[in-house]
Every structure is written in C-alpha cells, then in structure tokens.
Amino acid sequence: MIAVENVRKTFRSGSHDVEALRGLSCKIDRGRLAFIVGPSGSGKSTLLYLLGALDLPSSGSILVDGHDLTKLSETDTNTYRRDHVGFIFQSFNLIGNLTCVENVLIPFLPRGVTAAQKARAVELLTDVGLKHRLDHRPRQLSGGEQQRVAIARALVKDPKLLLADEPTGELDSKTGDEIYKILRHLQAQRQTTLVIVTHDRRFITSNDQVIEIQDGQLVGEDLYQTRADLR
DSSP states (O other), X not given: OEEEEEEEEEEEETTEEEEEEEXXXXXXXXXOEEEEEOSXXXXXXXXXXHHTTSSOOSEEEEEETXXXXXXXXXXXXXXXXXXXXXXXXXXXXXXXXXXXXXXXXXGGGGGOOXXXXXXXXXXXXXXXXOXXXXXXXXXXXXXXXXXXXXXXXXXXXXXXXXXXXXXXXXXXXXXXXXXXHHHHHHHHHHTOXXXXXXXXXXXXXXXXXXXXXXXXXXXXXXXXXXXXXXX
C-alpha cells in the first residue's frame, strides 16, 4: 500500500538547513499495523506527516495505492487528506463546546451531516466504550476518554490509512494500555492500515512491523525486541 522511496526532507532553521530525513526508503503493506520508532529528533513524526500529505518531501517519492503524493494537485491532496486518511495526535484536539458525537462528526461539518453519519459516530463511540458519554463535552471526560473520542473521529470516514503520532503520550501507562487495545481491535476489525509513531516499545508485539529511524535514516525494519531485551 505504501512505498517510500529515497525521501529527503530539509527544513530551514535560521541560517542553517536541517535534514530531517536523508534518503529514507521503506514499505508498509495494506492492512498492516506498523510502528515508527527512534530517538527524539530522528525524523519519526516528519515521516508520518509526509504519509498524511500534511507536508511534502524535498525529494523522493511516496506512493500510496500506486499514487505518488508528491505529484498530486492541491485539490487532490486535500481530497486525499479529507477522505482517505485519519489522524490521531498526542493532543486530542477536541472542540470544547461540542459533544462527543459532534466532535466525531467534525470531518463532515463543512458539507453537512447526514443521519447515517450521525449513526456511524454513535456506533464508533460505542465501540470505544463511550456509549454513556455521547452528550458529554471534553471538560467532562478523562484524558483517556478524550483520546477515545479522537480515535472515533479518525475512523468515522472509514479511512484507508490511520496515522497516530504518540497517541498515548499524554496518558498514564494503564490508560495507554487501554488505548492500544482499542486501536488494535479496531484495526484488526476494519483491516485499516495503521501507522503509529511511538517512543514506547512496550506496546509492540511480534506481529507488528517496526520501522526504526535514526538521524533521518532507516536503520532497521521488522525489528522486534521483547520486554526483557528492553530492560
């Protein structure tokens, strides 16, 4: 599904150029759960944002379902982000004066919400364990509950690709475990391609693909370390 080929990304910082990615290549199969790991500043989030077409590489190509994201028109890029990609961030990015259902429906608000879409939002909130919180607002929810709303919002479009940037970074370890159980269940149920940036390898299992980045370069793929190895 995804083929990243010799991608470079350079940012301007003051009078200097900073190479976030330096000729990185990797592949992720359709319906796979893949983790992008590496130390801070390694280029993990940069790669994730490029996969979501939130930014463009300085050079190289990124193919998703055979379409090169670097060659899409602005209109096609917006359509790709809107219709085919779901985003989950470390910050929940919920709107405070909207209910859980309304927050999940945010992707549809510009074009109007149908009864079927609202029913879908309620179904997803039920799937993530928030059936009893449908009309609650973010301030009435715990951090874990807010992240569950964000997950439902990311899935409401039935995206081909789900991208998560440190989705448990603001949560305690127990709540983080719960969030990963939900993500794994929904990914397996819907066969969505799920790519997660994380610094916490304890959530990785032997069935997951691992893309390890250091200094903007790929240093390993399909690596798996047990909890004993990581101690």
